[in-house]
Amino acid sequence: MVVLEVESADDWETVVSGCFVPLRCAGFEPYFQGRMEHTGLDERVSVALVTTSGTSADRTESLAHHAHSDDLHLSLQRSSSGTVAAGGGSAAVRPGSVSIYATDRPYYLDYSPPGQQQLIVQVSRASLGLPRMMVEDAMRRLALPSGWRAPAARNLFSYVDALPDGATAEVGDTVRDLAAVMIRSSFGEGSSVPRTSRGLRHAVQEYLRTNATVAGLDMDAVAREHFVSRRRLYQVFEMVGLSPASVLRAERLRIAERLLRDAPDRTIEWVAYEAGFSDLTTFTRAFRRVHGVTPRDWRRGIRDGRDRAA
Template sequence: MSFLLNTDDVEDRDRAEFVHEALGATMVPIELHWPGHRRSVAAHGTITDLGDLTVCSGRTTAQRVERTAALARDSTEPSVFVNVQLSGSSMVVQHDREAVLRPGELIMYDSTSPYTLLNDSGMTGHFFRVPHSALAMPHDMIRAACAVRLSPGHPVASLTHDYLRRLAADPALPTAVDADLVGHPSIELVRAVIATHLRADESAAAPMAVTLRTRILEYARRHLHDPGLSAEQIAAAHHISVRHLYKVLAASGIGLADWIRTRRLEACRQALADDDAAAIGAVARRHGFSDPSSFSRAFRAAYGMSPSQWRKR
């Protein structure tokens, strides 16, 4: 699904507010500072959701973009942004760091802390939003990778830059069948760049290994609706053995089957409370339970009452 950002058909006096509202609704609330007279306010671009990845590609005449301390505390889903510079240069300021981004380079900033973007010729380029939950990296790693050029010249960074640039520039992608499937591998590339950068700066030891448990659980969370979700499937998605998968989770005291069942039951309990019209069996299937009888037994064992009793209460 795409949103077209175009100020050409908006009255001059309404353009600044239009852009402010549009970006706040599709990306993240920010403050934009425009040059001179209100007639100089212009923005053109496309904002597309590809699964967990949101792509904003275009240009504005805004020379300064800020996410203030107050905005950084809002209820917007915590996310990181990755910029791909197309021409000229821009600056990102966050965490008392300043970094100048030039074509061919990548830079990241975090929505949960104040930041400023500066470009004298107007903000132009490709901007990619990734929720913290999808990135699945510890916050201290995210913070360490913000407002710095991400391993310029490194093969992983160069590959990711070129891939993201082509992804954002492809006009056919937003309407392609199953375009959402592009989101996951794109986020994996972003994660690889961050890990590469942190290794290069010796900011963390083996960051991919450190985040493996988080990534395993995030993958499982996103596939709870799949009744066939298994240790074999999860291990294959992370290119590890089933034995290693269990070892990683056991180190945190997590049993995979119990973890999956608990999250599925929590989702069903919430759904039953929110929608009293849906059939109980349909709710169970929607959240990964293929057998209504086993679902009812598991629900009673977990909450001390049947699904229908919970709904009535």
């Protein structure tokens, strides 16, 4: 990862143009600050977290005409608001919005309000393996209809937000896979299941986190939800020494720990069911295996610690 921080308009234009494509930047706040965290995964895909105190960027007709790539920008608006304009249309963005535009065509980004942050995937259109007209339609819409609320968008941006150490070709392939699934699923066409093992594993992990408190959730249901066999489901987790059941159990225990801290007047049985466990005995056994004490004793230790601190 390359981290660059600047405090001037000229320097920021140089940083953005170097990490992405040449742009004209303007509309800076009086006391501008910009930070770029950029990771190149391979020649066809990179990821960046961009934080600024407010600016705008113009990819002019002349600059776009001289483009040497067919890259897309898939951008998650993390904070503040703005406008993305391209192809004669525009889309307002706010936290949770996901925008899609091409770097070999003119576009304008109005990110002038302060407190801006975008998480951006830059990826070659050709490397996604999607039908050309599907990608054209996605660019024409400019914004993903459901934004961050769409599971496929959460899968992509949660993955790139916590990239594993080392920019390997496999990681780049996973990002492309998740990006293609996000675009494809936004049209309700084709398979919405990642083809790579890493991509599928991450999608399942996100699904388990989101649905951990659903009573009776089992691995057969998870496999059906992702259109894979139970064998395939377990296989992608065995590659990293885990099982989907252990991931679900760990997430439920994490929720239970929070409830034990934040809801001290609730019963242990209530905590067990709220966290997704089917019965108190299963919860207590799983909790003791991890923490070495029962949920009741664990909560008592927190309470005693607070009393001593007071």
